[in-house]
Amino acid sequence: MSNVTELGIAAIRDGVRDGSFSAREVAEGFIGAIEGAKALNAFTVETPEHALAAADAADAARASGQLKPLSGVPLGIKDLFATKGVQTTAGSRMLEGFKPVYESTVSGNLFAAGAGMLGKLNMDEFAMGSSNETSAWGPVLSPWRRNDGGNAALTPGGSSGGSASAVAARLAPGVTGTDTGGSIRQPAAFVGITGIKPTYGRCSRWGMVAFASSLDQAGPMAHDVRDCAIMLQAMAGFDPKDSTSLNLPVPNWEAALSGDIRGKRIGIPKEYRIEGVPEEIDRVWEQGIAWLRDAGAEIVEVSLPHTKYALPTYYIIAPAEASSNLARYDGVRYGQRVAPEGGNLQDMYEATRAAGFGKEVKRRIMIGTYVLSAGFYDAYFNQAQKVRALIARDFERVFEEVDLLLTPTAPSAAFGLGEKSNDPIAMYLNDVFAVPASLAGLPAISVPAGLNAQGLPLGLQLIGRALDEQGVLNAALAFEERAGFKARPEAWW
Amino acid sequence: MSDYRIQGATGEWEVVIGLEVHAQVTSAAKLFSGASTEFGAEPNTQVSLIDAAMPGMLPIPNAECIRQAVRTGMALEAQINPWSRFDRKNYFYADLPQGYQISQLYHPIVGEGEIEILLDPKDEASAKRIGIERIHLEQDAGKLMHDQHPSYSYVDLNRCGVALMEIVSKPDMRSPEEAGAYVRKLRAILRYVGSCDGNMEQGSMRADVNVSVRKAGDEFGTRTETKNVNSVRFIMAVIEHEASRQVDVLESGGSIVQETRLWDPDRSETRSLRSKEEAHDYRYFPDPDLLPVELEDAFLQDCRASLPELPDAKRRRYEGALGLPAYNAAVLTAEVETARWFEALLAEVGDAQALRASNWLISDLFGALNRLGKTLETSPVSPSQAAELLKLVADGTLSGTLSKQVFEIMLETGQDPGAIVEERGLKQTSDTGAIEKVIADVMAANADKVAEYRGGKDKLFGFFVGQTMKAMAGKGNPAVVNELLKKALG
Numbered sequence: 001m002s003n004v005t006e007l008g009i010a011a012i013r014d015g016v017r018d019g020s021f022s023a024r025e026v027a028e029g030f031i032g033a034i035e036g037a038k039a040l041n042a043f044t045v046e047t048p049e050h051a052l053a054a055a056d057a058a059d060a061a062r063a064s065g066q067l068k069p070l071s072g073v074p075l076g077i078k079d080l081f082a083t084k085g086v087q088t089t090a091g092s093r094m095l096e097g098f099k100p101v102y103e104s105t106v107s108g109n110l111f112a113a114g115a116g117m118l119g120k121l122n123m124d125e126f127a128m129g130s131s132n133e134t135s136a137w138g139p140v141l142s143p144w145r146r147n148d149g150g151n152a153a154l155t156p157g158g159s160s161g162g163s164a165s166a167v168a169a170r171l172a173p174g175v176t177g178t179d180t181g182g183s184i185r186q187p188a189a190f191v192g193i194t195g196i197k198p199t200y201g202r203c204s205r206w207g208m209v210a211f212a213s214s215l216d217q218a219g220p221m222a223h224d225v226r227d228c229a230i231m232l233q234a235m236a237g238f239d240p241k242d243s244t245s246l247n248l249p250v251p252n253w254e255a256a257l258s259g260d261i262r263g264k265r266i267g268i269p270k271e272y273r274i275e276g277v278p279e280e281i282d283r284v285w286e287q288g289i290a291w292l293r294d295a296g297a298e299i300v301e302v303s304l305p306h307t308k309y310a311l312p313t314y315y316i317i318a319p320a321e322a323s324s325n326l327a328r329y330d331g332v333r334y335g336q337r338v339a340p341e342g343g344n345l346q347d348m349y350e351a352t353r354a355a356g357f358g359k360e361v362k363r364r365i366m367i368g369t370y371v372l373s374a375g376f377y378d379a380y381f382n383q384a385q386k387v388r389a390l391i392a393r394d395f396e397r398v399f400e401e402v403d404l405l406l407t408p409t410a411p412s413a414a415f416g417l418g419e420k421s422n423d424p425i426a427m428y429l430n431d432v433f434a435v436p437a438s439l440a441g442l443p444a445i446s447v448p449a450g451l452n453a454q455g456l457p458l459g460l461q462l463i464g465r466a467l468d469e470q471g472v473l474n475a476a477l478a479f480e481e482r483a484g485f486k487a488r489p490e491a492w493w
Numbered sequence: 494m495s496d497y498r499i500q501g502a503t504g505e506w507e508v509v510i511g512l513e514v515h516a517q518v519t520s521a522a523k524l525f526s527g528a529s530t531e532f533g534a535e536p537n538t539q540v541s542l543i544d545a546a547m548p549g550m551l552p553i554p555n556a557e558c559i560r561q562a563v564r565t566g567m568a569l570e571a572q573i574n575p576w577s578r579f580d581r582k583n584y585f586y587a588d589l590p591q592g593y594q595i596s597q598l599y600h601p602i603v604g605e606g607e608i609e610i611l612l613d614p615k616d617e618a619s620a621k622r623i624g625i626e627r628i629h630l631e632q633d634a635g636k637l638m639h640d641q642h643p644s645y646s647y648v649d650l651n652r653c654g655v656a657l658m659e660i661v662s663k664p665d666m667r668s669p670e671e672a673g674a675y676v677r678k679l680r681a682i683l684r685y686v687g688s689c690d691g692n693m694e695q696g697s698m699r700a701d702v703n704v705s706v707r708k709a710g711d712e713f714g715t716r717t718e719t720k721n722v723n724s725v726r727f728i729m730a731v732i733e734h735e736a737s738r739q740v741d742v743l744e745s746g747g748s749i750v751q752e753t754r755l756w757d758p759d760r761s762e763t764r765s766l767r768s769k770e771e772a773h774d775y776r777y778f779p780d781p782d783l784l785p786v787e788l789e790d791a792f793l794q795d796c797r798a799s800l801p802e803l804p805d806a807k808r809r810r811y812e813g814a815l816g817l818p819a820y821n822a823a824v825l826t827a828e829v830e831t832a833r834w835f836e837a838l839l840a841e842v843g844d845a846q847a848l849r850a851s852n853w854l855i856s857d858l859f860g861a862l863n864r865l866g867k868t869l870e871t872s873p874v875s876p877s878q879a880a881e882l883l884k885l886v887a888d889g890t891l892s893g894t895l896s897k898q899v900f901e902i903m904l905e906t907g908q909d910p911g912a913i914v915e916e917r918g919l920k921q922t923s924d925t926g927a928i929e930k931v932i933a934d935v936m937a938a939n940a941d942k943v944a945e946y947r948g949g950k951d952k953l954f955g956f957f958v959g960q961t962m963k964a965m966a967g968k969g970n971p972a973v974v975n976e977l978l979k980k981a982l983g
Contacts, residue, residue, distance in 0.1 A: 082549045095548065102542060104549060207549040213781035242551050243783050321781050324583050327592020328546040332648070345587055345646075372583070372776035381778060 004029035005170040009073050009227035012173055016058055016072030023058035023072030027051040030074050030118055034171045039493040040141045042162040042171060044079050045087050046119040054116025061114070068114030070234050076166045076175035079120040080127055080159075081107045081218075082207040086117075090209040091125040091159075093136040094356030095335045104207025105239045106176060106218045113234035118172050122162030125358045126326065127183055127211040130430035132161025133421045134360040142191055142414055143169040143489035147455030151492075154414045154456070157187030157430075163221050164191040168489060174222035174231045178208060180215045181314050182410070182434025185446035188221050189409035189459025192448040192487060194476070195221035196228045199466050200441030201246035203232075204239030210325040212318035213244070215438050225447065225477045229253040232469065248467070256470055259478040262296030266475070267402035271307035272433060277411045280452045285408050288449050288460040291482035292406060292475065300402050304394040307436055309387045314435040315428060316371045316384035322361075323368025329356060363424065392440040395463075404475050405463040407433050409446040413456040437463045445476045448485040457487065495612075495621075497668030499706065501740045508736040509713055510666035511626075511703040512728070514679060516658045516689035517633065517696070518561045524632050524656035525552030525595060532695050536638070536649035544654040546590035551782050554579075558656035559786060561688040562602050562630050563796045565658060568686045568803055569625050571606025573793060578785045579630075583776040587648050588635035596631035596659075598777045602786060603628035608662075608682070609805055610674040614823035623675050624663030633657050658689065664703065664713065669729035676700065676725050677827075681804050685829045699723045702756075704735040706743065714739070715749040719763050722756050731756050735763050807832055815847040824855055830869045834876055841880030842887075850883060857897075861904055873907045874900075882910040890914065892921045894967045923970040925977060928961070931969070932981050935960045946982055957982065 004026045007015065016023045031048045051074040058071035082088045082100035089095040103111070111117070124134040132140040132155060142156040143165055156164040160177035164187035167175055177184035179197035188195030196219045203218035210216060220231035233253050239245040268289060273282070293299050331337035331352030338351035357365070371380035398405070410430055420426045437444040443466070446459040462479070464472035498505040523530055526543035543550045566573050578600040581593040606625035613619040635653035639646050660679065666672045680698060683689040690697050700723075705716035717739070719731045739749050753772070754763040802810070804826045811822035825835045835854055842850050858879065862872055874882075882900060885891040891899060891914065902913045914920055922928070935957060936943050946953040957978050962969050 082547075088548070090548070098548070100547065100549075102547070205549070206551050209548045210782075241553060243553055244781075320778060324581050324593050324776070324778070327583060327585065328548070328590060330585060330587075330592060332587050333545055333590060334547070349585055369776065372778055374774045374776075377776075377778070 005033045007173060008223040009174045009230050012073050013070065016062060017067055023055035024052065026072055027055035027074045027116060030172060034118060037169055037171050037493050040143060040165050040169055041138050042122055042140050042165040043119040044089060044122050044137050047086055047117050051116035051118045054114065058114055070110060071114035073173060074116045074118045075110060076118050076121045076163060076172035077107050078160055078163050078176045078178055079123050080178050080209045081176060083107055083117065083120065086120060091123040091135040091137065092356065093336060094329045098335050102207060105204035105241065106208065106235045109237060110234050121166055121175060124159035124161065125361050126209065127159040127178055127180055128360050128364050129158040130186060130427050131155040131420065132158040133417060134358050136358060139417055140165050143493065144191060144414060144456055145492065152416045155190065155417055157190035157414060159183040160187045160221060164188060164193060167193045167221055167223065169493065174220055174227055176218055177221045178216060178218050179438065180211050181318060181438045182431040184219045184221055185434050185444060185461055186410045186430055188446040190414040190457065192457030192485060193221055194224055194228050194445065194447050195219060196232060196445040196472065197443065198232060198236060198469050199443045201244050202236045204242040204245045206239055206241040212321040213325060214321060215318060225473055225480050226254065226257060229257050229473050251470060253470055253473055257477055258474050259295065259481050261475050261478045264297045264404065264475065265300055265402040266292050266297045267300050267302035267398055267405045269302050269304045269307065269405055269407060271304050272407045274432065281408045281411060281458065284449045284458045285460060288406055288479065291479055294482060295478040302398045302402060304398060304436065306387060306390045306394050310391055310436040310439055311428065311432050313384045313387045313391065314431065314439060316380050317388060319364040319368035320371050320381050323365045323372065326365060329353065388439050391436055395440045395442060399465045403471055407461045407463065409433060409459040409461040413452045413454065413458055433461060442466055443469045443472045445472050447476045447479050449483055450485065451487055495667035495671055499736050499740045501744050503744055504708065506706045506740050507709050508667060508732065509664050509705045509707060510672050510732055511664035512662045512672060512675065513701040514660045514676065514698060516660060516683055516698050518558045518656035518658055519688055519690055520555060520557045520561060520656055522555050523654040524555055524558050524630060526654050528654065530655050534651055536651060539651040540653065544590065544650055552595060554783065554786065555656065558630060559602065560796055562628060562658050563788065563793065564686050564800060565683060565688045566603030566606060566628055567797055567800055568682050569606035569608060571625055571628065572604035574600065574602055574604055575788045576600065576785055577602040579780045579783045580777045581780045584773045587646065588637050588653065590650065590653060594632050594634065595780055597629035601627045601629035608675060608678055610671065610678050611823065612670060612674055615820045617819065621671065623665045626661040626663050628658050628660050631657050631659055669732040672732055673725050673729045676728055681827060681829065685801055685803055693723050696723060700728055702728055702731045704732055706736050706739045715751050717749065717752055717754050719754045719756050720766065727756055727758060730761060731763060734761065815844060817847060817851050821851045821855060825851060834869050837876035838879050841877055842883050846883060853883060857900060865904065874903050878903060878909055885910055885914065889970060890920055892971055895919050895921055920968065921970045922968050923973045925973065928969055928973055928977050931961055931964045932977055935964060936981060943982065
């Protein structure tokens with residue numbers, strides 16, 4: 001095998017099983033690629049020893065005929081997942097040097113399925129951001145560049161920016177991401193890969209550093225739909241350690257994967273046509289509609305009347321939960337501590353949190369604290385909860401008529417670093433198409449649809465009924481087969 | 494109605510009291526983690542990753558704590574809410590690792606209920622019903638230790654996350670005595686139910702005391718809340734002190750500030766901790782890590798079936814079916830240990846002996862335990878030993894005097910009464926021959942007294958009984974002695 005890093009999860013799994021190459025060769029290939037891609041800043045920690053140990057175990061398992069579903073597949077793990085003995089920072093200086101004594105359920109599930117870990121992936125601080133620029137460890141660069149001959153550094157999106165760059169640059173065949181309000185789907189769209197956020201509760205949140213508990217959901221990011229199905233299968237499952245985890249069997253998504261969507265009804269929500277979105281987004285959306293129609297689906301215009309309230313609702317609920325979830329970072333027990341000489345407890349809190357948190361995290365803690373405050377709770381948080389219920393009902397109603405929804409993933413292609421970092425509202429608008437499915441807890445996937453005029457990837461999103469990951473994956477496969485997206489960033493790093 | 498009044502310069506003031514009692518739920522594990530709740534362990538040895546609020550840790554409700562809260566609610570005849578929810582109460586403190594306490598503000602697990610208190614245990618007419626507003630479940634905090642280092646405070650998280658029931662009364666109490674009776678009764682019920690050990694010294698039960706004063710017929714006055722008071726005596730002292738303080742403030746033209754106060758037991762006074770303006774904004778909101786608590790009918794039925802006979806029902810049964818005096822019934826049912834001990838005794842002696850057994854327990858046993866500084870739990874005499882002793886009296890083997898002697902030996906040695914009687918020959922004798930012989934000796938030795946008696950000084954009869962019993966070392970059957978003496982003295 002000349003270059004194993006070109007391969008995806010299914011190809012590696014099958015190749016190791018067939019003996020086309022050894023798992024060790026695969027691991028070494030990716031370790032080498034990571035070694036050569038420091039410029040992307042995709043990894044916060046590299047763990048070649050972990051990947052190699054898993055690879056050797058896979059090779060031994062093959063010899064004894066005991067291969068597991070992900071034997072021989074090395075993966076990248078977003079730094080939001082606690083990894084036992086391996087620094088876990090959630091992209092924050094607050095957790096610099098923090099090595100958990102426990103393994104998150106999701107990473108543990110992947111390792112139990114035979115996967116190895118290449119390293120921890122850079123991300124926006126505490127998953128708050130859409131460009132990876134809020135990471136305490138510096139922004140991740142997208143492997144993509146515009147075709148205008150300029151060398152402007154582009155964002156891979158966020159918050160799973162390291163995850164996105166790693167897959168797009170062939171530093172890992174698959175990675176974990178997490179999605180609170182688009183953090184898997186928007187970066188997947190920005191770098192031309194596939195990423196799915198499953199139904200809320202499919203993947204355990206245990207050991208995943210919390211941002212907004214009612215929204216946070218882990219999911220895979222990989223080259224294609226099949227790889228996502230394989231990886232999600234290993235990640236998902238009931239976890240008694242997470243009360244919000246779904247006590248349901250995990251279907252065999254890969255086995256039932258089929259691009260045959262004849263007769264499926266696919267809704268096009270009219271509220272997703274919003275002003276100010278570049279024409280290229282509409283064009284690729286129209287193209288996507290045509291492909292699905294070509295695959296035998298029936299296209300139906302539908303209405304989700306509360307869509308316009310989704311973004312403000314999200315930016316009340318998510319910061320509110322975050323303001324509380326991040327209260328534990330107080331300098332008392334672990335992570336960053338700044339204790340001013342002669343200061344009291346209050347002084348330590350203030351100094352620790354001032355030094356440990358970045359600007360965006362502080363902004364969201366302030367917003368969250370405000371919307372929960374006495375006198376504002378009803379007007380903001382409580383109202384947002386009610387609107388959230390209405391948004392969920394919009395989806396329920398529409399899913400009585402249609403099986404899936406097709407929308408753009410993000411309102412633009414990847415933008416340049418620094419272009420939006422001083423304008424939080426412009427940054428928040430990145431999530432406009434992603435947050436409704438998050439608020440409703442629905443499965444949603446982003447699949448690459450094509451390139452824009454500047455040669456940058458654009459993605460479309462398929463949203464399905466709760467628990468219907470299969471429907472989402474199947475439609476995505478039909479889409480993928482027609483889109484034939486093969487574009488690759490040219491290696492400059 | 495209580496006639497407790499504060500006499501002020503402007504007239505009489507009525508005191509209005511409400512209590513929030515925090516009762517530690519009896520459960521092997523904490524409310525949301527599997528860590529142990531045992532008291533007195535080395536610091537930070539009973540702390541799970543969840544209790545320490547490590548990143549990514551999630552709470553899992555402990556069904557036993559929920560069951561205990563429901564059983565408690567049922568014992569207080571309260572409304573059980575089949576749907577309740579946990580909320581986060583947000584504030585920063587070093588003993589609160591999460592930065593929030595998981596509690597129940599909006600939808601508590603138990604709603605309104607009632608407790609009946611008796612101000613006079615001998616008198617049913619002194620009964621008063623105190624309303625319960627709600628019971629909710631919440632996490633306890635850890636403990637700060639300020640004496641371990643000259644410039645740092647240390648924190649012990651063993652208690653952190655332990656389940657508490659907050660039992661909130663209505664402002665229905667009007668005197669320190671009523672508040673005391675309420676806390677004692679609540680404690681008794683919790684101990685009957687087994688949902689809290691009621692140990693106030695170890696902090697298993699503590700109260701926030703809400704006090705206000707008003708002139709009769711007026712609206713409620715502004716209240717103050719004195720936090721974390723940990724004995725019935727202190728609760729009553731807080732009320733007395735706080736009520737007088739408020740009257741003084743009001744009568745000197747001031748007004749009461751709604752505030753949180755602390756009780757200083759060394760100075761016997763309350764002190765302001767923080768005013769309403771300085772009060773925390775707790776930013777309560779539903780905990781997104783937890784699903785609502787939904788109680789199924791089968792679970793509720795199981796909770797109800799597991800409830801023991803409660804003190805009021807027991808007291809009424811003792812008075813009715815067993816025919817005990819009100820006082821005995823009240824004393825025997827006030828504490829679950831007493832009732833258990835009494836019922837173990839009763840099981841052996843039979844219900845017909847209930848009165849005798851209850852009198853013996855209340856006067857003889859309690860008297861002795863008091864004297865020895867012991868409790869029923871550390872009593873050297875077991876219920877079955879006591880039953881044997883009572884039987885020996887009933888069948889005439891022991892006289893009252895002898896039984897007291899035997900009981901003393903039991904207390905000292907822990908021996909069975911039968912063995913003591915055998916070993917020391919303390920059996921009562923009804924042998925008329927033997928008794929007649931002793932009587933003859935006594936009369937011979939006191940010929941002058943015999944003459945006086947026969948001359949009409951009837952009172953001397955007691956003297957002859959005493960002399961005869963003394964000569965028999967107390968073993969003569971008093972009835973037989975009396976009868977034979979009467980015959981002999983003519």
